[in-house]
Amino acid sequence: MQPQDPPKQTPLHAVHVALGANMTDFAGFSMPLRYTSELAEHHAVRQGAGLFDLSHMGEIVLTGPQAAAALDYALVGNIGKLGHHRARYTMICAPDGGVLDDLIVYRTGEQEYLVVANAANTDVVAAELSARASGFDTEVTDASADHALLAVQGPAAAGLLATLTDADLDNLKYYACLPARVAGHEVLLARTGYTGEDGFELFCAPAAAESLWQALRAAGGPQVPLPAGLASRDSLRLEAGMPLYGHELTRARTPFEAGLGRVVKFDKGDFVGRGALLARKEAGPTETLVGLVARGRRAPRAGYPVVDPASGTPIGTVTSGAPSPTLGQPVAMAYVPVDRSAPVTELAVDVRGRQEPVDVVELPFYRRGA
Amino acid sequence: MVPEELRYTEQHEWVARTGDDTVRVGITDYAQGQLGDVVFVQLPEVGRKVTAGDSLGEVESTKSVSDIYAPLSGEVVAVNEAVVTAPETINEAPYGDGWLVEVRLDDPASVQGLLDAAGYRDKIGEV
Numbered sequence: 001m002q003p004q005d006p007p008k009q010t011p012l013h014a015v016h017v018a019l020g021a022n023m024t025d026f027a028g029f030s031m032p033l034r035y036t037s038e039l040a041e042h043h044a045v046r047q048g049a050g051l052f053d054l055s056h057m058g059e060i061v062l063t064g065p066q067a068a069a070a071l072d073y074a075l076v077g078n079i080g081k082l083g084h085h086r087a088r089y090t091m092i093c094a095p096d097g098g099v100l101d102d103l104i105v106y107r108t109g110e111q112e113y114l115v116v117a118n119a120a121n122t123d124v125v126a127a128e129l130s131a132r133a134s135g136f137d138t139e140v141t142d143a144s145a146d147h148a149l150l151a152v153q154g155p156a157a158a159g160l161l162a163t164l165t166d167a168d169l170d171n172l173k174y175y176a177c178l179p180a181r182v183a184g185h186e187v188l189l190a191r192t193g194y195t196g197e198d199g200f201e202l203f204c205a206p207a208a209a210e211s212l213w214q215a216l217r218a219a220g221g222p223q224v225p226l227p228a229g230l231a232s233r234d235s236l237r238l239e240a241g242m243p244l245y246g247h248e249l250t251r252a253r254t255p256f257e258a259g260l261g262r263v264v265k266f267d268k269g270d271f272v273g274r275g276a277l278l279a280r281k282e283a284g285p286t287e288t289l290v291g292l293v294a295r296g297r298r299a300p301r302a303g304y305p306v307v308d309p310a311s312g313t314p315i316g317t318v319t320s321g322a323p324s325p326t327l328g329q330p331v332a333m334a335y336v337p338v339d340r341s342a343p344v345t346e347l348a349v350d351v352r353g354r355q356e357p358v359d360v361v362e363l364p365f366y367r368r369g370a
Numbered sequence: 371m372v373p374e375e376l377r378y379t380e381q382h383e384w385v386a387r388t389g390d391d392t393v394r395v396g397i398t399d400y401a402q403g404q405l406g407d408v409v410f411v412q413l414p415e416v417g418r419k420v421t422a423g424d425s426l427g428e429v430e431s432t433k434s435v436s437d438i439y440a441p442l443s444g445e446v447v448a449v450n451e452a453v454v455t456a457p458e459t460i461n462e463a464p465y466g467d468g469w470l471v472e473v474r475l476d477d478p479a480s481v482q483g484l485l486d487a488a489g490y491r492d493k494i495g496e497v
Binding site (some may be wrong): 022033034040231234235297298322323325352 | 403406407409410412428430431432433434435461
């Protein structure tokens, strides 16, 4: 997309405007940043439920007898082993092992897969999948414009959804999906999310999005589910230790630096990036992603240098950071040398010219039910 | 919301006269809206001499952080400790209880050099 293009609107744009959302341009879309208070939206998801418009995400569909084989070649995960109506977190890497995007692949039929990509990467992922699938008997379609995506996330999400559908939610496990009728609309209902809470993602036709949104809003009280914007989505995923493409995951690093080497499956035959990734696995990464908790109140932010507390020498870089609404203190994720990555190593972050002490901690910062 | 009786800076501070040579300083409604929910405020100590443009402190939200700049030169004579313990006051009442510091000006006439309400509205594109 050209920079001068106006941002695209999701099928729920009018709903956001009517709610008085503070809109922001994100990955070529005009998206709600917050409706009233990102803190209230964050806490609503932790304690009740939040409702998100994620229609900017990309949906790429693969169909055909060799759809799974094509995905096994194109992606780092083992898609051939994915059961019907199951989902898997995976990545698409460049031949040198650099991450092009992180993805969720849903097996929606015997020979049908839905690949969900980050909005900013949809074009790249669709093009790469098409190119990598060229030798396989499968059809690759960028179906992003045919899908709206809503998410209802939080401990109250299942109860809310149960009032709108006959689908067997008790047997819909984490990282599973099924076609369902919700408030009269055909959806793909998936128990996935990006908040660290129980929750659901609902893929539907764009024309159904507004009606579905209103039905979900009306399912609880006036504040449950609370419409939630991208600001709270970001603080929620940060607390949950979930990587964000462009921050923790980039073209310049492999899944092994990100501590996600487990998603790379070498026991499935050839795939793009295999040689480079195997070499990286065997050599071991020299830097790794860690969690940092600040001792003070000033938050490390993306791009700030991680420094040796004694000498002030830069040793790494913060990739995401913010005051954690749930923990009440600043948290961050950062790349640091492997020999400085053990909990609880004391490090420091250069926060706008002043060193702030931080401690390396285990990720995630927040785990539900803890 | 840009109150008529206040003066403003390009960096989104407001300035209100509180005496012959003293002013109260805060951040504008526009600034708090851009920041989002304020969760941390750092203010200078009373007695600090500041020059216009110096950083007076920081206001931090979940999403971002902003420096607070001294709108004018002088000495900090009061800080609003209430916003340090309840930073959300800055969102709730940016021109009222969410004020940040009071400054005794080196030059009381320097207030005239700041933006008036119309000039600040132009700056933020508010009609």
